[in-house]
Amino acid sequence: MIGxxxxxxxxxxxxxxxxxxxxxxxxxGLHHDTVEAALEDAPVxxxxxxxxxxxxxxxxxxxxxxxxxxxxxxxxxxxxxMVKARGYLGGYEQVKRYVRRVRPGPQAxxxxxxxxxxxxxxxxxxxSFGKVRxxxxxxxxxxxxxxxxxxxxxxxxxxxxxxxxxxxQGHVQAFEALGGVPRNLLYDNLKSVVLQRxxxxxxxxxxxxxxxxxxxxxxxxxxxYRGNEKGKVERTIRYLRDSFFSARTFHSLDDVNxxxxxxxxxxxxxxxxxxDASGRTVAQALEAERSLLLPLPAHPLPTDVVRPAAxxxxxxxxxxxxxYSIPEGLVRRPLTxxxxxxxxxxxxxxxxxxxxxxxxxxxxxxxxxxHLAALARRKAHAHELRGRDLLRARCPHAEQLLQALTSRGxxxxxxxxxxxxxxxxxxxxxxxxxxxxxxxxxxxxPAAVAHVLDQRSRKRGAPPPLPLVLPDDPRVRExxxxxxxxxxxxxxxxxxxxxxx
Numbered sequence: 070m071i072g073x074x075x076x077x078x079x080x081x082x083x084x085x086x087x088x089x090x091x092x093x094x095x096x097x098g099l100h101h102d103t104v105e106a107a108l109e110d111a112p113v114x115x116x117x118x119x120x121x122x123x124x125x126x127x128x129x130x131x132x133x134x135x136x137x138x139x140x141x142x143x144x145x146x147x148x149x150x151m152v153k154a155r156g157y158l159g160g161y162e163q164v165k166r167y168v169r170r171v172r173p174g175p176q177a178x179x180x181x182x183x184x185x186x187x188x189x190x191x192x193x194x195x196x197s198f199g200k201v202r203x204x205x206x207x208x209x210x211x212x213x214x215x216x217x218x219x220x221x222x223x224x225x226x227x228x229x230x231x232x233x234x235x236x237x238q239g240h241v242q243a244f245e246a247l248g249g250v251p252r253n254l255l256y257d258n259l260k261s262v263v264l265q266r267x268x269x270x271x272x273x274x275x276x277x278x279x280x281x282x283x284x285x286x287x288x289x290x291x292x293x294y295r296g297n298e299k300g301k302v303e304r305t306i307r308y309l310r311d312s313f314f315s316a317r318t319f320h321s322l323d324d325v326n327x328x329x330x331x332x333x334x335x336x337x338x339x340x341x342x343x344x345d346a347s348g349r350t351v352a353q354a355l356e357a358e359r360s361l362l363l364p365l366p367a368h369p370l371p372t373d374v375v376r377p378a379a380x381x382x383x384x385x386x387x388x389x390x391x392x393y394s395i396p397e398g399l400v401r402r403p404l405t406x407x408x409x410x411x412x413x414x415x416x417x418x419x420x421x422x423x424x425x426x427x428x429x430x431x432x433x434x435x436x437x438x439x440h441l442a443a444l445a446r447r448k449a450h451a452h453e454l455r456g457r458d459l460l461r462a463r464c465p466h467a468e469q470l471l472q473a474l475t476s477r478g479x480x481x482x483x484x485x486x487x488x489x490x491x492x493x494x495x496x497x498x499x500x501x502x503x504x505x506x507x508x509x510x511x512x513x514x515p516a517a518v519a520h521v522l523d524q525r526s527r528k529r530g531a532p533p534p535l536p537l538v539l540p541d542d543p544r545v546r547e548x549x550x551x552x553x554x555x556x557x558x559x560x561x562x563x564x565x566x567x568x569x570x
Contacts (some may be wrong), residue, residue: 071103079107090162099281109170124151126167134171149363186219188361191251192216192302193240194261195231200316201322203229204430206390212309212329213239217251217301220354221304221342223333227325228410229429233276236261237372238410245369247355249362255291255299263290283370286361305332312336317530322429351478378406378415384440388413390431394440395423456485463492464501466508473513487515496521 071079075097082088089188090108094101129152136151137143141207145168149161157164185487194431196212215237216223224243228235236259244250250267256262265272271290281288291299313332314418319325338352345354378386380400385392401435405416408427413435414425426436457508467488474484492500507513 071099071107075099076107079104079343083108089114090166099396103217105169108166112278123464126157126163129155129157130171131166134169137168137172140474147171162391163546187358188249188363189218189525190217190254190255191255192220192299194302194306195236196306196309198227199311201229204428204433206429206431208429211235212306213243214302214306214309215239215243215247215254216305217247217355217358218255218301220358221248221301221305221351222247222355222358223309223330223337223351225309225313225324225333227329229322230288231261233261233274234372234374234408235410237276237280237370239462240284241369241372247362248359248366250286252445253323254281255289258290262288266290280370283366308337357451372409374406374408378404380404385434389429391428391433391435393423394434396440420565456489457481460485460488460492463497464488464504466504470513473508479511479514483516488518491519492514492521497528499525 077412079093079099083090088096090101092102092103093099097104110471121505132155133148133153136148146161148155149164152164157352168203176179181318190249193213193215193220196214198210198212210227210229211231211414212227214223214225224239224246226239226242228239238514250337252347258266260274262274262277263271264274278290293519294376313329313336317325317328334352339350341350342351342354347404349357378388379384379402380395380399384400386404386406387393387394388408393415395415396470399415399417399422402417404422407414407416411427413425413427414421418454423437425437427471428435457471471484472482473482488504491503495503499522500518503518503525506521507517510517
């Protein structure tokens with residue numbers, strides 16, 4: 070702050086001597102903003118204007134006044150170029166000071182206090198609370214909040230996202246927790262409520278209209294850019310953020326919702342109702358207001374996700390980034406997916422074909438063992454037939470052995486797998502020769518063939534072959550890997566492939 074003497078000196082130097090602002094600031098050791106403020110605080114009296122020294126900007130002030138009246142937010146830089154085009158020869162600083170002095174200031178907007186009758190209105194909104202990790206997935210943690218306008222009773226619940234299904238589920242749970250339905254619900258212009266708006270003409274989301282028809286409330290979006298109209302829910306979200314969520318730890322969505330419910334009952338509903346002269350708590354006001362809420366319908370509104378679904382080549386249906394198994398007979402058939410926050414069901418017409426616990430992870434494979442077992446049995450039978458053909462092709466004497474085993478009533482599938490394993494371990498030619506020898510001896514079965522192969526290997530002094538250990542998963546055990554020729558690698562080393570045994 071500067072004294073009256075310095076302010077008077079600044080004005081005398083500027084208006085009487087014609088010193089510019091920069092010169093005055095330098096000579097008096099002041100900031101140029103201080104000098105400008107001194108010049109604007111006490112403008113020259115109207116009686117002295119007739120004797121004031123004319124300025125270069127004087128002829129253009131009327132033009133600036135009219136332009137600012139039509140365009141109050143027009144910048145001084147633009148006005149400077151406009152008057153310069155009309156012959157103004159002065160500098161920009163003089164235009165800026167004049168515009169700052171005469172520009173019409175914004176008029177403060179006044180708001181009416183909204184008094185809500187009991188049971189008349191509730192305000193609804195989402196609150197965003199950052200990100201949480203669920204397995205490999207990063208989910209958005211959001212809180213659905215509904216506040217009764219009269220009692221300030223609230224319902225809040227955290228969800229992993231702001232989908233339409235979560236939005237409707239929040240409504241259903243809020244109405245049940247509060248014991249009734251308010252007649253009007255005030256929203257922001259959420260996409261879950263308003264699909265399109267042109268003035269007062271509103272195109273509502275069909276699901277919110279379905280909920281309104283089911284519970285008999287009236288949806289009311291507030292005016293665009295008028296968040297103050299739902300200030301009660303905005304303040305409640307801020308209260309929830311500061312009083313409940315700050316510095317709180319939780320290990321799951323259910324855990325944070327249990328803590329939230331306890332906080333609402335023990336803290337939020339035990340505070341005094343704002344502006345209530347009787348000093349009632351929110352819980353007491355809710356008890357009085359509950360009888361004036363609309364009654365709940367006989368059945369809650371269904372909020373599950375319902376959509377058509379179909380699998381590809383594999384018996385899985387993808388939903389929300391995860392794969393859920395189905396019976397192998399339903400592959401590539403049209404199905405209906407019904408998903409809640411806890412379960413995912415697949416329907417074949419009206420029949421439930423599969424039911425799984427919902428995963429909130431990403432990239433998870435949720436399987437029913439019975440679905441895979443049926444597929445594995447069918448694949449095993451087909452693999453068994455292919456295995457016999459492969460054994461006959463690799464070991465010609467195996468045909469006679471298989472016929473002898475069939476006549477004896479043995480399990481050909483088990484014998485085929487063991488004989489193919491011996492062929493992989495010792496080679497096709499060696500195994501075929503061993504099969505011929507066992508047939509000549511009258512010893513039938515893979516054990517006899519393995520004994521002959523082991524004896525021959527010992528006579529040659531060859532190292533014992535190492536068995537291939539595979540996991541029990543049939544999808545790994547039944548996987549067929551084709552054998553490729555290694556000749557290209559020999560060619561890269563410059564070796565003669567014809568000499569390689």
